Amino acid sequence: MNFLEVAILRWYSANLTASFSAGPFPFGLAFDGENIWVANNSGNNVTKLRACDGATLGTFAVGTFPEGVAFDGANIWVTNFGSDNVTMLRASDGTSLGTFGAGTGPEGVAFDGANIWVASSGSNNVTKLRASDGTNLGTFGVGNQPRSLAFDGEHIWVTNRLSNNVTKLRASNGTNLGSFAVGTFPLGVAFDGTHIWVTNANDNSVTKLRASDGASLGTFGVGTGPRAVVFDGARVWIANTLSNNVTKLRASDGANLGTFAVGTAPENMAFDGANIWVSNSASNTLSKL
Numbered sequence: 001m002n003f004l005e006v007a008i009l010r011w012y013s014a015n016l017t018a019s020f021s022a023g024p025f026p027f028g029l030a031f032d033g034e035n036i037w038v039a040n041n042s043g044n045n046v047t048k049l050r051a052c053d054g055a056t057l058g059t060f061a062v063g064t065f066p067e068g069v070a071f072d073g074a075n076i077w078v079t080n081f082g083s084d085n086v087t088m089l090r091a092s093d094g095t096s097l098g099t100f101g102a103g104t105g106p107e108g109v110a111f112d113g114a115n116i117w118v119a120s121s122g123s124n125n126v127t128k129l130r131a132s133d134g135t136n137l138g139t140f141g142v143g144n145q146p147r148s149l150a151f152d153g154e155h156i157w158v159t160n161r162l163s164n165n166v167t168k169l170r171a172s173n174g175t176n177l178g179s180f181a182v183g184t185f186p187l188g189v190a191f192d193g194t195h196i197w198v199t200n201a202n203d204n205s206v207t208k209l210r211a212s213d214g215a216s217l218g219t220f221g222v223g224t225g226p227r228a229v230v231f232d233g234a235r236v237w238i239a240n241t242l243s244n245n246v247t248k249l250r251a252s253d254g255a256n257l258g259t260f261a262v263g264t265a266p267e268n269m270a271f272d273g274a275n276i277w278v279s280n281s282a283s284n285t286l287s288k289l
Helices: 003-007
Strands: 018-021 026-031 035-040 045-050 056-061 066-071 075-080 085-090 096-101 106-111 115-120 125-130 136-141 146-151 155-160 165-170 176-181 186-191 195-200 205-210 216-221 226-231 235-240 245-250 256-261 266-271 276-280 285-288
Touching: 026 075, 026 276, 026 285, 035 066, 035 075, 045 066, 066 115, 075 106, 085 106, 106 146, 106 155, 115 146, 115 155, 125 146, 155 186, 165 186, 186 235, 195 226, 205 226, 226 266, 235 266, 245 266
Parallel strands: 026 066, 026 266, 066 106, 146 186, 186 226
Antiparallel strands: 018 285, 026 035, 035 045, 045 056, 066 075, 075 085, 085 096, 106 115, 115 125, 125 136, 146 155, 155 165, 165 176, 186 195, 195 205, 205 216, 226 235, 235 245, 245 256, 266 276, 276 285
């Protein structure tokens, strides 16, 4: 047990896993400070669950094949892969506040403190939307089939699955600051305060990059078919879709701290300040670790 675990009241074993029902093919996840939101890809809706006990608080219609979810401090943003747009929902009650175009095949979504960024896999670019009203502030080219995004405080990082690299954009104006090689078929990306972590789905590994300059600091083996990655303040968690588990790595050095079973085909994760939530796409459940 370390001081971080005490501070977030987490001293129980990570082997204690709870499971909650979700909609059909649960995909993207986000935490709004009190609740977990999950995009049900085959249901064309999102479900809101109370994080403390997993109680379902409502299900809300969005577009076709929703994938990514992000919280901007007041609203939930959902990418609709099949509709080529994003939906903005008021987090307090799920009311739809609008739908906004975002390229072809939008997948990943991230908030930079003022704006929403959307990765559009079919158009090989990212779109920047003003979070207050959805106004389009620009579209910026990246690599081939962008999938996920992360904000490091100044920059947006984008995984390009068919280019086997990540692109770094200046968040203020979208300037491309470079592309950096990672493993094969990169999908997930997360920022740990200093470094960028990228899952390499075809290599069963994650790559650690220094955020300041993109230098590679190591590649670490995980489970089979890693997808999402999330940082909990001290550790990095990876969802391994083909091995039905998640791997926990120490962020400081990549040491493997354990592998934990979840549901079938885990796709995405979110951290609620105390627990890791995992969407299990093939079992229509969420796991809480």
